[in-house]
Amino acid sequence: MIEKVRVAVVGVGNNTSALVQGISFYRDTGSLVGIHRPEISGLGVGDIDVVAAFAISDAKVGKDLHEAIFLPPNNFPRLAAELPPSGVTVQRGLVDSTEIERVAHALKGAEVLLYSAPSGRPQTAQAYAEAALTAGVAFVNTTSDAVAREPSWLRRFEEAGLPLIGDDLASQFGTSVLHHTLLRLLEERGLTLVSSYQVNLGGTEDFRNLVENSNTKKQSKLNALGSDKVQLAPLGYLPQLGSEKIAHLNIEAKGWGETAVSLDVRLKVHDPSGAAGVNIDLIRIAATALRAGRGGYPAEAATLLKSPPGTAV
Amino acid sequence: MIEKVRVAVVGVGNNTSALVQGISFYRDTGSLVGIHRPEISGLGVGDIDVVAAFAISDAKVGKDLHEAIFLPPNNFPRLAAELPPSGVTVQRGLVDSTEIERVAHALKGAEVLLYSAPSGRPQTAQAYAEAALTAGVAFVNTTSDAVAREPSWLRRFEEAGLPLIGDDLASQFGTSVLHHTLLRLLEERGLTLVSSYQVNLGGTEDFRNLVENSNTKKQSKLNALGSDKVQLAPLGYLPQLGSEKIAHLNIEAKGWGETAVSLDVRLKVHDPSGAAGVNIDLIRIAATALRAGRGGYPAEAATLLKSPPGTAV
Amino acid sequence: MIEKVRVAVVGVGNNTSALVQGISFYRDTGSLVGIHRPEISGLGVGDIDVVAAFAISDAKVGKDLHEAIFLPPNNFPRLAAELPPSGVTVQRGLVDSTEIERVAHALKGAEVLLYSAPSGRPQTAQAYAEAALTAGVAFVNTTSDAVAREPSWLRRFEEAGLPLIGDDLASQFGTSVLHHTLLRLLEERGLTLVSSYQVNLGGTEDFRNLVENSNTKKQSKLNALGSDKVQLAPLGYLPQLGSEKIAHLNIEAKGWGETAVSLDVRLKVHDPSGAAGVNIDLIRIAATALRAGRGGYPAEAATLLKSPPGTAV
Amino acid sequence: MIEKVRVAVVGVGNNTSALVQGISFYRDTGSLVGIHRPEISGLGVGDIDVVAAFAISDAKVGKDLHEAIFLPPNNFPRLAAELPPSGVTVQRGLVDSTEIERVAHALKGAEVLLYSAPSGRPQTAQAYAEAALTAGVAFVNTTSDAVAREPSWLRRFEEAGLPLIGDDLASQFGTSVLHHTLLRLLEERGLTLVSSYQVNLGGTEDFRNLVENSNTKKQSKLNALGSDKVQLAPLGYLPQLGSEKIAHLNIEAKGWGETAVSLDVRLKVHDPSGAAGVNIDLIRIAATALRAGRGGYPAEAATLLKSPPGTAV
Structure with missing residues (x-):
């Protein structure tokens, strides 16, 4: 053993x-x-x-x-x-x-x-x-x-x-990997990214800390997503969420003939x-x-x- | 040339x-x-x-x-x-x-x-x-x-x-590839799928046709997603959508400690x-x-x- | 007593x-x-x-x-x-x-x-x-x-x-009253409805029944919403939902200067x-x-x- | 005339x-x-x-x-x-x-x-x-x-x-009136509010101003919603949105038998x-x-x- x-x-x-x-x-x-x-x-x-x-x-x-x-x-x-x-x-x-x-x-x-x-x-x-x-x-x-x-x-x-x-x-499964995967998928399929945002809401002490020291964290996130078309909205500390995190993601892109493609995602996950x-x-x-x-x-x-x-x- | x-x-x-x-x-x-x-x-x-x-x-x-x-x-x-x-x-x-x-x-x-x-x-x-x-x-x-x-x-x-x-x-970018990618991502990260659904709404003649002959199509889609935990809700023909298609996807899974992970997605795309x-x-x-x-x-x-x-x- | x-x-x-x-x-x-x-x-x-x-x-x-x-x-x-x-x-x-x-x-x-x-x-x-x-x-x-x-x-x-x-x-709180309330709110505020849809998904035996006898039910719902711009997509029976019902509502309208207003709603409720x-x-x-x-x-x-x-x- | x-x-x-x-x-x-x-x-x-x-x-x-x-x-x-x-x-x-x-x-x-x-x-x-x-x-x-x-x-x-x-x-139709209407509807139908949040994202100069002077504005909003169970997440300035505003609303409540009712809303509107x-x-x-x-x-x-x-x- x-x-x-x-x-x-x-x-x-x-x-x-x-x-x-x-x-x-x-x-x-x-x-x-x-x-x-x-x-x-x-x-x-x-x-x-x-x-x-x-x-x-x-x-x-x-x-x-x-x-x-x-x-x-x-x-x-x-x-x-x-x-x-x-x-x-x-x-x-x-x-x-x-x-x-x-x-x-x-x-x-x-x-x-x-x-x-x-x-x-x-x-x-x-x-x-x-x-x-x-x-x-x-x-x-x-x-x-x-x-x-x-x-x-x-x-x-x-x-x-x-x-x-x-x-x-x-995280095993969090906003970053999800956002990353979706952006990569679009790219693989030949769509052209127009804009994207990500809003993160959480209720833990860690989250409160992040909100207060958000610059360090944001920098690290942007490293991860690596496009100036992707924006992170300010983090929101909502104690009612407990240890759950909610993320709202939006991706706007263009496909064949420059027609619009829109993707809206809501992720709910226990951060810890x-x-x-x-x-x-x-x-x-x-x-x-x-x-x-x-x-x-x-x-x-x-x-x-x-x-x-x-x-x- | x-x-x-x-x-x-x-x-x-x-x-x-x-x-x-x-x-x-x-x-x-x-x-x-x-x-x-x-x-x-x-x-x-x-x-x-x-x-x-x-x-x-x-x-x-x-x-x-x-x-x-x-x-x-x-x-x-x-x-x-x-x-x-x-x-x-x-x-x-x-x-x-x-x-x-x-x-x-x-x-x-x-x-x-x-x-x-x-x-x-x-x-x-x-x-x-x-x-x-x-x-x-x-x-x-x-x-x-x-x-x-x-x-x-x-x-x-x-x-x-x-x-x-x-x-x-x-499709270059449609519900199938998106659903597939998300399910595969969950699997790669070690999450366990609990259930998932997909609702497709469209307003084209092709879509009306699919609704009326939905069995053939559904079979083909299920081939593509390959899990009995994933369900396709009936297709909806909504002429007001014109050539746009709207899909609602939901994925429920479990992560570490069997805590819940929820993912809700709305995709809007021109099918043609x-x-x-x-x-x-x-x-x-x-x-x-x-x-x-x-x-x-x-x-x-x-x-x-x-x-x-x-x-x- | x-x-x-x-x-x-x-x-x-x-x-x-x-x-x-x-x-x-x-x-x-x-x-x-x-x-x-x-x-x-x-x-x-x-x-x-x-x-x-x-x-x-x-x-x-x-x-x-x-x-x-x-x-x-x-x-x-x-x-x-x-x-x-x-x-x-x-x-x-x-x-x-x-x-x-x-x-x-x-x-x-x-x-x-x-x-x-x-x-x-x-x-x-x-x-x-x-x-x-x-x-x-x-x-x-x-x-x-x-x-x-x-x-x-x-x-x-x-x-x-x-x-x-x-x-x-x-229902005490269901799709109909929610949809109704939102449409009435738009009207009260002077917005002009362009189109709207409602998708209902459920997992109960009652729901399966509704899907199979959907015409009667739909008629009753349309009575309730009373506009030809509002469409009900087919009901979807998804047994995995158990006694929960999920509804997806969309409302597209126009406000001042005919600019667009979009509203997307997801309702999750126990029908019983x-x-x-x-x-x-x-x-x-x-x-x-x-x-x-x-x-x-x-x-x-x-x-x-x-x-x-x-x-x- | x-x-x-x-x-x-x-x-x-x-x-x-x-x-x-x-x-x-x-x-x-x-x-x-x-x-x-x-x-x-x-x-x-x-x-x-x-x-x-x-x-x-x-x-x-x-x-x-x-x-x-x-x-x-x-x-x-x-x-x-x-x-x-x-x-x-x-x-x-x-x-x-x-x-x-x-x-x-x-x-x-x-x-x-x-x-x-x-x-x-x-x-x-x-x-x-x-x-x-x-x-x-x-x-x-x-x-x-x-x-x-x-x-x-x-x-x-x-x-x-x-x-x-x-x-x-x-606003003729904005987050406040929508949130208000939904909370009032829940109350009228006898549901009990558990928690609610509102996230506002915008891309105008006015919005940037609000973000920077958010306390005044928030106070005014809370006047309008009047419940300590309702929280406003920080406003997010996303220039890519132009004059559009996007709001994400969530309402968690309890109905008969204390079973859960969830409502998620996305509103897209031109603020001006x-x-x-x-x-x-x-x-x-x-x-x-x-x-x-x-x-x-x-x-x-x-x-x-x-x-x-x-x-x-």
């Missing part, structure tokens, strides 16, 4: 709730519904143990992980999974670089550090990357803050023989599920690379991120 | 209107907007001359082609193209196999016969195929009636060294444009194969049809 | 399931969510007892009502209500007029007969009306079959001093809830009229039906 | 373009399409002459009105109306209160001053109101800035025997048409009141504004 991956997580928000609950749900039920890759190098989606967790909210620090994931502002729904106490107590996350040593110490025994805090705090992201390097742990950056796409960081992980994955998680569905893969890819002694960027992760190495910082 | 392709068309409906107007529009304007393949074996979209046309409507027979394409029930809009008299007088189409000789005679000088009549009259389709064989002309069947997917017909064209293309034109945008390629593929002496099914056409050879009849 | 209304129901389909479950749900919870009129003449929504039920399905006849409402093809969801055995055994419904006596006998003790069978069987509807007259019971026809709008029937109920309500229940939410009012109106000795058509019911007396038969 | 209304306009943006073009269009064509009130006290929509216009853009000042309405950033489309030079030269608008005298002088001969500048400059609005008082001209404030709902201003116009109309034009279609009425109401010697707020205007007198300032 395969050895379970030992993961430490930074951030005990909705994405961690979806990840932790989902692992238990799939272990309990044996269901394969909604799973992208049932196995990666022999690791199933249940073959993961969270061994440490860091948060900065006073309410969450000191609580058992299985209790903390349900505390506000988290609002991801409760899945049909048994969640007895996990035995993992949420530790205080670092707020500046003086605490790197403490975190590195707490990472002993972990194989992968999943950095799943809100985007928009690059120094914090890099401090955890430093802690991972110190502790000899693979690092996965799911935020849009630049770590893996910074050549200097990638070089240090390569030299240390440690995997580094990032930046900016591409989209994150967890990819994090489960990134963790397994990172662990596999670590166990095989492969440092640096694992090629298998490339399509799972919006701003991988090589993207403009 | 390349020799223009000499095409005969059966059916002077909206699709022929879009094709004929579009060829002039692109010749006049030099625009490349909405064109899938600017060139096929050196043939541009303007390098086509319609040299004969067949219709069964008394109103259209005997008229100049450039006049006949605007007669009711045609309702494709008038594009911004100059359309002086074409010099091609619409001839009476055949209604039974006794007239194959007459049609074959009228095809002399043509290279390609584009069969673009309404679907649902397999014997008529096959009579024109027979006339094409007799006249030594390539045959393109855009209807859902079985010709090219009938092994016996394919063999006869192969033996005669004549290209045969069909059946059931896949979608047909003309592919017919322009099929004609050029057929002419190229004929000029190269290649009989039978040209492989380049395979992805442009819904029921190519090998599909169940 | 007010005396509860004693109701007999014809039809043990989804609408009856929604009605019966809803009465228990509101009695248990005291909730007022989703209730149109908390009280009618002192009668709350819980002040109703079903005392007899008729069905023609072999599977349902002989079963307790609280069991029968969950048998296929019923697919209305199970509400959060306690449903111990009701003590009411489903009786065999009549199939021709020779059984009127038997049904009339079984109605003894009831005050109101709610006719909630599928539309499209006018003779059956009228046979139950006859039984109600014989038994001295008020009659409520929720189907589109003509009873209350037949002057001869109305006269007979008036003469008997019995209330008669019908025809064709207007829409029926039950009005049936609960019709029952109380009928009982109130009966108890007050008022025969014929109770004016309070007029706005709750699509084809009240005075509509073309 | 009735004497034409002599109007001065402040602001030569899209709304003025739609108004001026529309008046000519309806005079030329005799069309009644899209007109709310063909006549108000004998005044048709063509019975209006613009006699003065004020703008602050250097590009527009000094130009003939019929030229200035097509200058950027204006992007309302060109209607099918003849527009020979108007003879009205655009004058420089005031930027502070020292210029009130000059403007008042330029208003001589006008009956109504239509204040149609961008919202968000209350002092400018009030300076023009002062000029109207000085010149003895009726004042119509279409912006959300407080004038008519300031009791002190209303008193001054009453005392001067001059009509004062405002504030914040309710919606403004012009109401301005044409406000002008005629103001002129009628002025001619009848009625000062203060004309009751007929009450329903045409979002923040009439009595609304919180």
Whole structure:
């Protein structure tokens, strides 16, 4: 039987709730519904143990992980999974670089550090990357803050023989991939794009954060869509949506004889599920690379991120 | 300068209107907007001359082609193209196999016969195929009636060294390819399909015909989507739509933790444009194969049809 | 304390399931969510007892009502209500007029007969009306079959001093009222209607019935919308929808300077809830009229039906 | 024959373009399409002459009105109306209160001053109101800035025997009235609102202005919708939309048995048409009141504004 991956997580928000609950749900039920890759190098989606967790909210620090994931502002729904106490107590996350040593110490025994805090705090992201390097742990950056796409960081992980994955998680199924796919389809069929827009509405704390720091995020999205005819309308924070995200997409194009083609799409999806569905893969890819002694960027992760190495910082 | 392709068309409906107007529009304007393949074996979209046309409507027979394409029930809009008299007088189409000789005679000088009549009259389709064989002309069947997917017909064209293309034109951009693409995207990302539907509304004579003969068409569509979780609601004929088609698609799926993902799409497109945008390629593929002496099914056409050879009849 | 209304129901389909479950749900919870009129003449929504039920399905006849409402093809969801055995055994419904006596006998003790069978069987509807007259019971026809709008029937109920309500229940919130309201709004604001369509998709047995007998229903709907610019596309039966109905509405209009105004609407609603939410009012109106000795058509019911007396038969 | 209304306009943006073009269009064509009130006290929509216009853009000042309405950033489309030079030269608008005298002088001969500048400059609005008082001209404030709902201003116009109309034009057909109507319909039918949102996207300079000064506007909108369950997502400025506005509305409610009802709406409308279609009425109401010697707020205007007198300032 395969050895379970030992993961430490930074951030005990909705994405961690979806990840932790989902692992238990799939272990309990044996269901394969909604799973992208049932196995990666022999690791199933249940073959993961969270061994440490860091948060900065006073309410969450000191609580058992299985209790903390349900505390506000988290609002991801409760899945049909048994969640007895996990035995993992949420530790205080670092707020500046003086605490790197403490975190590195707490990472002993972990194989992968999943950095799943809100985007928009690059120094914090890099401090955890430093802690991972110190502790000899693979690092996965799911935020849009630049770590893996910074050549200097990638070089240090390569030299240390440690995997580094990032930046900016591409959701298992979200607005970006949908919009991308539709635009590509039009192009493949020879239609000419006239204009397109995308409106994103969400109700999570992460979303509120994005709204407030929307420039970083937008830049990353535009990287992904890559046309000046595609516009992102401002993000809207609507708490009533809970952990659901709603996106409205419109595409106007021209076909044969320059006649009009219109496409309007409404997508409704739980954002934290989209994150967890990819994090489960990134963790397994990172662990596999670590166990095989492969440092640096694992090629298998490339399509799972919006701003991988090589993207403009 | 390349020799223009000499095409005969059966059916002077909206699709022929879009094709004929579009060829002039692109010749006049030099625009490349909405064109899938600017060139096929050196043939541009303007390098086509319609040299004969067949219709069964008394109103259209005997008229100049450039006049006949605007007669009711045609309702494709008038594009911004100059359309002086074409010099091609619409001839009476055949209604039974006794007239194959007459049609074959009228095809002399043509290279390609584009069969673009309404679907649902397999014997008529096959009579024109027979006339094409007799006249030594390539045959393109855009209807859902079985010709090219009938092994016996394919063999006869192969033996005669004549290209045969069909059946059931896949629109340049229509509901089928869109639905297909979205379902495939879900699958690629590891989501699990729960249910899906597709509603198609149109206002053309072709559409009215489909509604009345909907079984043939539906079967062909289901071939294309290939899942028992996908349902086609009855087609709706709404004359107010003119030559526009509106499709409503819904997809319900499950992602990580079996949480719900919903996708609702509305597509608005001119059906005849979608047909003309592919017919322009099929004609050029057929002419190229004929000029190269290649009989039978040209492989380049395979992805442009819904029921190519090998599909169940 | 007010005396509860004693109701007999014809039809043990989804609408009856929604009605019966809803009465228990509101009695248990005291909730007022989703209730149109908390009280009618002192009668709350819980002040109703079903005392007899008729069905023609072999599977349902002989079963307790609280069991029968969950048998296929019923697919209305199970509400959060306690449903111990009701003590009411489903009786065999009549199939021709020779059984009127038997049904009339079984109605003894009831005050109101709610006719909630599928539309499209006018003779059956009228046979139950006859039984109600014989038994001295008020009659409520929720189907589109003509009873209350037949002057001869109305006269007979008036003469008997019995209330008669019908025809064709207007759902508490359905496509018709929504479409109507939007068209009226446009008119009030001075916009000019260009065209409009409505597509209805459903997954209930009632819906399948409507699809198969769509002419009767369509006529009734067109009565309701009253413009030749408004078109109903064919109804679509999609079993995957269960008891949900989805409607797609489109309205195209012109405003100042003849510029375009477009409105696209998607409505998702449980059809049986829409029926039950009005049936609960019709029952109380009928009982109130009966108890007050008022025969014929109770004016309070007029706005709750699509084809009240005075509509073309 | 009735004497034409002599109007001065402040602001030569899209709304003025739609108004001026529309008046000519309806005079030329005799069309009644899209007109709310063909006549108000004998005044048709063509019975209006613009006699003065004020703008602050250097590009527009000094130009003939019929030229200035097509200058950027204006992007309302060109209607099918003849527009020979108007003879009205655009004058420089005031930027502070020292210029009130000059403007008042330029208003001589006008009956109504239509204040149609961008919202968000209350002092400018009030300076023009002062000029109207000085010149003895009726004042119509279409912006959300407080004038008519300031009791002190209303008193001054009453005392001067001059009509004062405002504030914040309710579009002939826009998101607010649509959202309002749908919420009221739900309430009338007894459904219980769970949550609702509204997203507005536009491409005009006015819209860009709104986005930048969104708080004032939002407050006015929330006045109009009046429920804490209804949320407005941030406005999105998408220049590609030109003078079209697109709104996405969602309403989630509960019906009988607390089952879900969902409503999704997409509205596409030319904002300037919606403004012009109401301005044409406000002008005629103001002129009628002025001619009848009625000062203060004309009751007929009450329903045409979002923040009439009595609304919180």
